[in-house]
Amino acid sequence: MAETTTHVAEPTRRDFLYIATGAAAAIGGATLVWPFVQSLAPDAATVAAGAPVEVDLTPIAEGQIVKVFWRGSLIFIRHRTADEIKAAEDVNVASLRDPQADAARVKEGKPQWLVVYGNCTHLGCVPLGQQGEYKGWFCPCHGSVFDTSGRVRGGPAPTNLPIPPYAFMSDTKVIIGQEATA
Amino acid sequence: MSQHPTTYVPKSAFGQWFESRLPVAGLVHSSFVAFPVPRNLTYFWTFGAILAFMLVSQIVTGVFLAMYYTPNAGMAFQSVEHIMRDVEYGWLLRYLHANGASMFFIAVYIHIFRNFYYGSYKAPREVLYILGVIIFILMMATAFMGYVLPWGQMSFWGATVITNLFSAIPLVGETIVHYLWGGYSVGNPTLNRFFSLHYLLPFMIAGVVALHIWALHVPGQNNPTGIPIKSGKDAVPFTPYATIKDIFAVVVFLIFFAYWVFYMPNYLGHADNYIPANPAVTPAHIVPEWYFLPFYAILRAIPDKLGGVLAMGAAIVIWAFMPWLDTSKVRSTAYRPLYKQFFWVFVAVCLVLGWLGSRPAEGWYVIASQICTVYYFAHFLIVLPVLGFVERPLPLPNSILESVMGVQKGGAGMPVGANAEPQSKG
Numbered sequence: 001m002a003e004t005t006t007h008v009a010e011p012t013r014r015d016f017l018y019i020a021t022g023a024a025a026a027i028g029g030a031t032l033v034w035p036f037v038q039s040l041a042p043d044a045a046t047v048a049a050g051a052p053v054e055v056d057l058t059p060i061a062e063g064q065i066v067k068v069f070w071r072g073s074l075i076f077i078r079h080r081t082a083d084e085i086k087a088a089e090d091v092n093v094a095s096l097r098d099p100q101a102d103a104a105r106v107k108e109g110k111p112q113w114l115v116v117y118g119n120c121t122h123l124g125c126v127p128l129g130q131q132g133e134y135k136g137w138f139c140p141c142h143g144s145v146f147d148t149s150g151r152v153r154g155g156p157a158p159t160n161l162p163i164p165p166y167a168f169m170s171d172t173k174v175i176i177g178q179e180a181t182a
Numbered sequence: 183m184s185q186h187p188t189t190y191v192p193k194s195a196f197g198q199w200f201e202s203r204l205p206v207a208g209l210v211h212s213s214f215v216a217f218p219v220p221r222n223l224t225y226f227w228t229f230g231a232i233l234a235f236m237l238v239s240q241i242v243t244g245v246f247l248a249m250y251y252t253p254n255a256g257m258a259f260q261s262v263e264h265i266m267r268d269v270e271y272g273w274l275l276r277y278l279h280a281n282g283a284s285m286f287f288i289a290v291y292i293h294i295f296r297n298f299y300y301g302s303y304k305a306p307r308e309v310l311y312i313l314g315v316i317i318f319i320l321m322m323a324t325a326f327m328g329y330v331l332p333w334g335q336m337s338f339w340g341a342t343v344i345t346n347l348f349s350a351i352p353l354v355g356e357t358i359v360h361y362l363w364g365g366y367s368v369g370n371p372t373l374n375r376f377f378s379l380h381y382l383l384p385f386m387i388a389g390v391v392a393l394h395i396w397a398l399h400v401p402g403q404n405n406p407t408g409i410p411i412k413s414g415k416d417a418v419p420f421t422p423y424a425t426i427k428d429i430f431a432v433v434v435f436l437i438f439f440a441y442w443v444f445y446m447p448n449y450l451g452h453a454d455n456y457i458p459a460n461p462a463v464t465p466a467h468i469v470p471e472w473y474f475l476p477f478y479a480i481l482r483a484i485p486d487k488l489g490g491v492l493a494m495g496a497a498i499v500i501w502a503f504m505p506w507l508d509t510s511k512v513r514s515t516a517y518r519p520l521y522k523q524f525f526w527v528f529v530a531v532c533l534v535l536g537w538l539g540s541r542p543a544e545g546w547y548v549i550a551s552q553i554c555t556v557y558y559f560a561h562f563l564i565v566l567p568v569l570g571f572v573e574r575p576l577p578l579p580n581s582i583l584e585s586v587m588g589v590q591k592g593g594a595g596m597p598v599g600a601n602a603e604p605q606s607k608g
Contacts, residue, residue: 037361040375046365067462072367074462118462119367122487124346125339125464141343141468142482143543158487 046072052177054169057113065129067118070176074118074126075164076137077174080148085111087134088149098160102149105163115174116150116161127161137161190216213399218417219424220405222586226300227403227424228431229293235432236286237391241384243279244328251331253377255370258333259458277447283325284450285439287473290318298504299525301513302404308505310397313390315502320387322498325471327380333373334455335465341368341376343468347481350488367461407585408513409578416582467542475539476532480558482543483551493555500562507562509570517576521569528561 050071057077060066065078080088088102089111106114120127125141132138133154134147144155151160167180190211192198201207250269252261265272294314297303303311330341345362349355364371402411411417418424442449450472454465470478480497484490500507515522535554541547579585 040361040364042360042363042365043371046369046371050366069461072365072369072461074367119342122346123343124349125343125468126462140464140466141339141543143548156482156485156487156490 050177052175054173054175057172057174062112063130068176070164073164075176076114076116076118076129076150076161078114078116078129078148080112080114084135084148088136088147088151091147091149091151097152098158100149100151100160105149105151105160107168110168113174114148114150115166115176116163118161120144120157121152121159121161122155122157213395213420214425215419215421217399217420217424218402218411218414219420220403220411220416220582221418221423222405222407222582223403223424223427224406225427225431226292226296227405228428229289229296230398231428232289232432232435233286233293234391235435236282236289237384237387240279240282240286241388243275243282244381244384246275247279248381251377253331253374255333255373255459258331258373262332274443277443279328281439281442281447281450283328284442284471284473285435286321287325289435290321291473294318294501295529298528299515300404300406301408301508301510301515303504304508304513305505306401307397307404310394310401311505312502313394313397315498317387317390317394318501319498320383320390322474324380324383324387325473327376327383329471330373330376331380332455333459335457335459335463336452336455336468338368338459338461339464339468340470341372344470345372347491347494350491352488404513405582406514406516407579407582408517409582409585412581413583469540472536472540475537476535477539479535479539479551480555482539483548483555493559497558500559504562504566508566509568510573510575511570512575512578517578518569518573519576520573521565524561524565524569528558528565531557531561 053068053070055066055068055077057079060077060079062079063081063084065076068075068077085102091102093099093101102111105116118126120139120141122139122142122144125139127137127139127144127146129137132145134145136148136150136153137146138144139146139155139157142156144157145153146157146161147153149160150163152158164176165179166174166176167178169175190201190208192201192207197207247265250261250265250272252258262276265276267273269275297311297314326340326344330337345359345368348362349359351358360366362372363369364375452465452469457465469475477494477497481490481494484493510518510521512518515525531554535551535558538547538551538554580589
């Protein structure tokens with residue numbers, strides 16, 4: 001091998017210290033970002049306010065939709081008529097954008113009670129009840145259409161109206177915010 | 183600012199003492215007094231000054247409004263009514279601020295389309311231009327958060343719809359939205375942080391504006407011919423020529439502004455926003471402020487949530503790529519006969535998109551929005567790159583002076599000294 005006049009300098013202890021200092025500063029800085037970002041999360045009071053709410057179903061007439069709030073989110077409780085239940089069940093599930101059978105969206109033996117979140121899955125507006133092509137809901141903001149099971153049937157909404165966790169305490173009382181424990 | 187050496191020497195002894203310690207007077211002198219300005223600038227070049235004025239106006243009115251406003255979901259609406267009814271001249275401060283936002287956007291859209299028409303975004307002004315795009319995005323964020331603060335129905339549902347845009351992000355979308363809200367729905371924590379950010383962002387805008395002006399002073403201003411200053415005869419000094427012209431334009435703009443404030447202060451707003459926020463009912467026709475309508479139409483044109491959000495974002499971000507999408511060597515559309523037609527079609531498409539954004543999302547409105555959205559993107563992705571190759575531009579003048587005074591033939595027909603450098607005239 002020919003001798004060269006230039007040679008690569010060996011890393012020195014100073015180079016190591018520069019890199020170590022820089023790395024410590026970068027990691028420290030990144031770590032300090034965490035509490036700032038985390039402070040934006042729903043705070044303890046908001047989480048605590050998310051305790052389950054009980055709703056008495058007796059005053060809800062057949063065909064009526066009632067709005068309640070849980071954790072600040074709007075929830076529809078719909079007392080469905082026999083026709084509405086039939087319309088929801090007589091659907092070719094495979095043809096839906098977000099395929100889900102009606103039976104999977106209500107509690108067993110209680111097909112007349114539909115409990116869904118009340119904000120459109122597109123951009124969060126409140127759809128209007130008993131309207132639209134399927135007489136379920138119609139969102140006035142961007143034209144999403146939902147059927148009597150709260151499933152998306154048209155418009156820009158990507159998914160069905162989600163089902164919040166809830167359970168029947170008795171035939172006339174539901175608790176929203178917790179699943180049945182039994 | 184650093185490109186043109188200043189010969190500024192303060193007259194007073196104190197001025198010289200101060201200048202040798204902090205040369206700020208020299209900076210102002212070289213940037214806003216001696217700075218060479220193309221002699222053929224039209225009033226379209228006064229909108230920078232109008233925008234600077236509007237930014238200051240918004241900050242001043244906003245600082246005072248913040249003294250009387252309460253950023254709490256239970257009190258915000260009442261505090262705005264308190265400003266309107268109880269605070270001395272509170273109505274004026276609020277109407278100046280609310281209409282000022284619209285005036286700010288009118289001015290910025292004229293400024294942006296002037297830039298599109300005269301090719302100001304092209305080399306060597308790419309960084310200057312991209313800083314402008316960043317300012318525009320910051321303005322949109324500021325305006326949106328400001329509109330939420332009165333906590334009326336449009337405030338609440340506007341906040342819900344816009345923050346829900348982020349829920350379109352796969353996997354982490356829902357978590358991001360909960361972090362934006364500070365809860366599980368738009369509520370008091372959301373209002374609190376929006377107020378904080380609405381106060382912060384204008385000062386970030388001011389910072390980027392400083393960079394924008396700095397970047398402007400490196401290559402200097404573009405002009406209606408698009409050709410650079412070649413000699414002193416092409417330019418006039420900023421003061422008095424541009425200074426006086428800018429002040430005159432600001433005054434005329436203020437008359438226009440005052441007309442809105444004093445004669446129809448609520449015309450650009452929505453009646454629904456005088457109803458307190460109600461999370462159980464969405465207004466029947468929810469539309470954003472007029473300055474967001476074209477982008478809103480693009481959002482609704484795409485029958486897919488994520489796709490719509492991406493298209494809306496891309497409609498603005500694509501601006502930042504214009505310096506490289508436009509392949510024409512000629513800056514000014516005045517010398518581009520083909521592009522001139524496409525430019526006005528593009529302006530028309532943007533206006534139609536704005537109108538469609540105000541219509542309900544149904545029937546042929548949706549189809550028209552889709553056609554316009556396709557054309558909007560085609561303008562950037564097809565028209566701009568292709569025209570540069572196929573278009574035959576008109577001959578450019580040799581200089582700015584020639585474009586103003588005509589081709590010189592030994593001075594015949596022109597008084598002696600008429601084409602002299604203006605600053606050398608008595």
